[in-house]
């Protein structure tokens with residue numbers, strides 16, 4: 027296609043948008059409402075994801091090694107754990123280090139434990155991370171049966187419940203987003219179809235003078251794109267503003283110290299990009315669907 | 324130029340509109356297609372610019388078989404022919420100039436070429452001074468002249484017309500015929516379906532009479548042959 031033809035198509039698409047006044051308004055409103063909800067869910071899902079990831083990083087199995095284990099025994103245990111499927115990493119924490127962090131975590135009161143330095147009662151520990159955090163329990167059960175393992179520790183039920191909850195939010199959010207996208211797509215397709223019926227004769231004439239389907243489709247493509255992008259503007263502005271003021275008033279605090287809200291940057295940028303993309307996709311798709319059956323002449 | 328071989332057309336509702344037509348039309352010919360209402364003239368015409376696809380048979384135009392071409396090639400075929408309709412089929416939102424220019428925009432001609440050529444054909448049809456008018460601002464005869472200008476603007480080798488004077492008064496009809504004869508004299512093949520007895524009997528050309536979807540008469544310099 028020559029560039030002057032592209033310019034023509036863009037102009038035509040814009041003209042159609044203006045010419046269809048109320049229909050354009052109706053389509054843009056449909057996209058706006060859809061993207062407001064979709065955008066809100068996107069922000070929620072991104073935060074939940076962030077929550078889940080920070081949670082997942084915390085999920086580890088602490089393997090307390092039997093006090094009687096010699097260094098060779100420990101090496102043997104290490105390679106046994108290593109050979110278990112699904113193990114991501116193993117970190118050795120000698121008992122001295124364990125004591126250090128215990129003392130540090132207790133602050134001033136911790137100083138009394140300094141006296142234990144010589145006869146350290148703590149175990150040496152392997153900190154094992156699972157490739158898939160959801161399989162931490164299975165991993166722990168396998169490790170506990172190995173020789174020279176005293177006990178294993180890991181966050182049990184609480185994590186499982188949280189995983190289930192975050193998965194639920196993610197799935198419901200995605201289903202909702204998809205459902206809304208299709209609804210908006212059909213709304214747009216229908217409004218544009220109404221405007222096309224009025225232009226049916228026009229399309230027929232274009233085809234009779236030798237216009238290709240592509241030539242006829244292009245202005246509709248532009249029109250759909252503009253509808254989608256224009257419909258995305260209000261949701262982007264509202265959601266960005268709301269999230270910023272929400273974040274400003276809450277700070278990162280959520281009440282749970284291992285969970286923080288995502289900072290407005292970069293997720294608002296990501297949301298803006300996604301809403302523009304979804305709006306454009308929905309607009310173009312709806313427009314293309316409605317023009318299709320008028321091209322058969 | 325145009326050749327139909329054993330062409331049949333059955334509409335989806337079962338009507339047999341064209342029943343085994345064989346015809347050869349040479350380059351530069353002027354052909355009238357006559358016959359009673361419902362005889363199949365419009366169907367015959369529509370087959371030529373592939374608005375309808377033949378149920379059976381071959382239609383060769385400029386070396387291409389319209390019965391076999393792919394959907395995608397139809398626009399390319401149409402660019403090599405001009406079509407004129409009884410109801411003009413102008414785009415109401417475009418000016419006279421834009422209506423004609425549109426047929427050139429479709430084939431991505433340059434602005435300069437379009438301007439030169441459009442003014443040229445508007446001169447041929449005598450509408451140079453109404454280029455900025457809109458279809459609703461000009462008379463029926465003038466609208467038909469615009470549609471002729473649009474049909475010839477890309478220098479087609481064939482001009483196909485379905486009752487081009489059907490909606491026009493006698494004087495205006497003669498004007499249109501003069502323009503068409505002019506175009507024919509420049510070498511363009513013309514096929515024209517018509518009910519206009521006077522025109523056919525005055526401007527003598529080849530006459531093809533269709534009845535019941537068959538060619539019942541084919542005469543060089545023939546006459547209309549029906550009462551009305």
Ligand SMILES: Nc1ncnc2c1ncn2[C@@H]1O[C@H](COP(=O)(O)OP(=O)(O)OP(=O)(O)O)[C@@H](O)[C@H]1O
Nearest residue numbers: 334335336338340359360361362363364365366367
């Ligand atoms: N799109 C269509 N679908 C079904 N039948 C059709 C269609 N177009 C035409 N016909 C039928 O085919 C037959 C021929 O119609 P056609 O329009 O070709 O006649 P015509 O000779 O042009 O008539 P007129 O002089 O009145 O214009 C008629 O019986 C008509 O009813």
Ligand SMILES: [Mg+2]
Nearest residue numbers: 364365366485
């Ligand atoms: Mg007819």
